[in-house]
């Protein structure tokens with residue numbers, strides 16, 4: 627099969643012909659149709675996440691169809707459409723798994739990081755961690771739901787009942803979260819890189835209440851904020867814009883160092899938290915919710931062999947929404 631393979635940190639994935647993987651017990655073989663490109667893929671490539679599998683096939687927002695079953699795998703039929711998210715395997719026995727918090731599993735394996743992912747014509751996945759894809763979506767439109775969508779959804783849940791919601795970093799995840807938040811009747815304030823008029827225009831086109839640079843003050847106090855951009859300086863900026871009792875949720879897997887800040891902006895029961903990974907329950911809940919909003923994803927497609935270009939454009943903020951690799 628054709629695959630884009632990352633051989634070492636600091637390099638870009640390169641096209642290789644490699645043997646098609648065989649599904650082990652409990653796994654399914656998947657013919658990949660589409661795989662979205664996530665900022666986490668850049669963090670893995672750049673060596674910002676420790677101990678990736680190497681060589682590695684990146685990609686953890688996979689949509690494909692079942693092309694084979696390992697022994698004991700019977701959850702999906704041959705030809706059925708499935709999605710593969712970031713959480714690829716958990717131990718089921720650590721204190722976090724036993725407490726229903728498998729997103730924090732100490733032995734978890736992650737698709738496109740410690741397991742091979744979807745920048746390839748085929749992949750294998752543990753069927754227990756695969757998700758059914760709503761029929762409302764095409765393969766390409768569904769791909770960004772699998773990380774941008776469901777990690778964003780988990781971030782939104784952390785903001786509780788907050789009505790005025792700030793979103794810092796307006797890429798694929800923010801696009802989806804803003805649609806759900808507005809559907810729930812919240813007001814959304816979109817913060818982009820200072821001067822990024824195109825991103826602000828994109829946010830306005832979704833119907834947000836306000837869009838501006840992260841160096842600007844929103845017209846009203848925020849009740850909660852979600853930070854998707856990997857810039858630690860946004861944490862004190864978001865805290866300063868957030869009202870008493872509000873929370874700032876960091877949705878990325880990696881962030882640059884957070885600068886020191888005055889206790890004043892944390893005082894009055896403000897809080898800062900991160901969101902890590904997902905549970906299967908999150909995945910199922912989000913996939914049920916998405917078509918009822920309905921969440922619409924904005925995508926730019928690339929051919930499999932253009933993976934390095936897609937990653938470069940993501941880094942440069944050169945497109946709106948999400949990049950998706952298509953295999954056919």
Ligand SMILES: [Zn+2]
Pocket residue numbers: 716717718719720721722723724728730731732733734
């Ligand atoms: Zn565990």
Ligand SMILES: [Zn+2]
Pocket residue numbers: 664665666667686712773774
């Ligand atoms: Zn991701």
